[in-house]
Amino acid sequence: MALSEKAQAMKKMMRENNMRAIFNDREAFDNFVKQMGELQSKPYVMPESVYEQANVEVFETSGGAKVYIFTPLEGVENDINVIYYHGGGFVAEIGEISWPGYIRIANKLRCAVTVPSYRQVPTNGWHETYADAMDTYRHVLETHTPEKVAFIGESAGGHLVLAAAVLAKMEGLPQPGLLIPMSPWSDFANILPGKREMAETDLLLGWISMSELPQMWAPDLWDKEEFPVNLFYADFDGLAPTIVTAGGEEMLLPDADLIVDKLKKAGVDVEYHVAEGMWHAFVGMPNIPECEDMMAYLLDRISQL
Numbered sequence: 001m002a003l004s005e006k007a008q009a010m011k012k013m014m015r016e017n018n019m020r021a022i023f024n025d026r027e028a029f030d031n032f033v034k035q036m037g038e039l040q041s042k043p044y045v046m047p048e049s050v051y052e053q054a055n056v057e058v059f060e061t062s063g064g065a066k067v068y069i070f071t072p073l074e075g076v077e078n079d080i081n082v083i084y085y086h087g088g089g090f091v092a093e094i095g096e097i098s099w100p101g102y103i104r105i106a107n108k109l110r111c112a113v114t115v116p117s118y119r120q121v122p123t124n125g126w127h128e129t130y131a132d133a134m135d136t137y138r139h140v141l142e143t144h145t146p147e148k149v150a151f152i153g154e155s156a157g158g159h160l161v162l163a164a165a166v167l168a169k170m171e172g173l174p175q176p177g178l179l180i181p182m183s184p185w186s187d188f189a190n191i192l193p194g195k196r197e198m199a200e201t202d203l204l205l206g207w208i209s210m211s212e213l214p215q216m217w218a219p220d221l222w223d224k225e226e227f228p229v230n231l232f233y234a235d236f237d238g239l240a241p242t243i244v245t246a247g248g249e250e251m252l253l254p255d256a257d258l259i260v261d262k263l264k265k266a267g268v269d270v271e272y273h274v275a276e277g278m279w280h281a282f283v284g285m286p287n288i289p290e291c292e293d294m295m296a297y298l299l300d301r302i303s304q305l
Contacts, residue, residue: 003277004289011279014203017185023089024206025286036091038120044117047096054103061135063128067116077110080305081135081144083176084115086280088186090129090217091121092245101284108299114140115298118160122125122131126218133164137173146174150302151181154281155252158184159231162242162259166227166234175240177305180298182245183252183281184259188214189223192254201205202251204280210251232258236266243271243301245294247278273297 003011014020022028044066051057057069065219084102086094094117106113118132140149144227151161158181185193190211199207214222218229227234243261253274263270275282275290283298285291 003206006288007278007290010123010285010288011203014279016195020202020206022042022202023204023209026208029206029208029212036120038092039093040120040123044093048098048104048226050099051098051121054106059139061116061118061132063119063131063135065117065119065128065132065135067132067139068102070103070113070115073145074110074111076112078303079139079144080109080111080148080150080302082106082109082111082113082150082152082302083164085115085118085133085151085157085164086119087153087155087157087183088264089213090126090156091213093117093120093254098284104286105299107225109303112144112160113228119244121213125216126221129160129217130163130167130228130230133160134167134171137164137168141173143171146304147177149176150178150305152298152302154182154284155185158182158269158281159186162186162227162231162234162236162239165239166231166236169235169238175238176239178302179240179242180245180302181242181256181259182253182283183247183250183251184231184244185287186255186259187219187252188230192258195254198249198253199251202280203249205251232262236263236268239263239268240264241269243273243298245273245275245283247280248252248276248280249278250280252280 054070060068083233102113116132116136119128119276153161161179161181162228225233244260246253283294
């Protein structure tokens with residue numbers, strides 16, 4: 001099926017503006033990591049406009065990370081809670097363009113959406129990231145039954161969706177009702193066949209970032225055949241029903257392929273949606289038919305919890 005005109009225009013814009021440079025150019029990448037470190041040294045301030053679009057509650061994890069809970073201004077109509085683990089390679093803070101998407105989910109489902117601003121590199125590592133992810137889930141379980149909780153996230157956030165579910169099982173916590181890892185980052189050692197070739201044409205990701213960020217985030221474990229942190233060696237048996245999405249032209253497609261294979265072998269109820277011709281973590285982008293359709297499907301599935 002041919003891509004929509006809006007999707008084609010978006011791909012053209014990504015190429016012309018070299019959107020992947022920040023993750024594939026040495027100087028740009030180093031400057032980006034430095035900038036993120038400077039931002040992380042200061043208290044995160046959410047845009048004031050967000051408070052005009054939704055009710056906002058804030059709590060802190062045991063490590064001091066802020067977690068935001070959004071509910072519709074008109075109030076909630078069901079007891080679903082969507083925990084959204086944002087992407088960004090375990091280095092990028094939540095961008096201003098992301099907040100409207102979280103509020104949109106809250107308004108569409110008339111429910112609470114919980115977004116942790118979890119700790120990241122270069123100032124923190126995997127221990128802190130995982131701790132914040134789990135503190136978020138424990139907090140939600142204080143007010144919601146697990147069957148009414150959905151984990152969703154893209155890229156690094158897709159990794160956290162699965163990692164948090166595995167950690168919950170390891171800790172004896174109940175599984176949430178639904179897992180939605182979108183373009184889940186899993187192959188930190190970049191050993192999967194075809195990945196290098198896909199990195200040459202990926203419109204958003206780059207080999208430099210995908211090679212170096214894991215070493216910064218988990219210097220002791222990034223290449224070890226064990227979990228944490230390598231999801232390929234995690235025990236997926238007993239995980240909640242899972243919907244995996246990926247773009248057909250992204251560097252992390254091999255990651256998603258192998259994750260789905262492992263989920264199926266573990267007996268997990270899993271769906272896999274690959275959008276041919278689409279880019280990394282495409283689902284959350286507004287005003288593009290392919291993105292809107294997939295997000296609508298995912299929200300419908302969440303609404304059935």
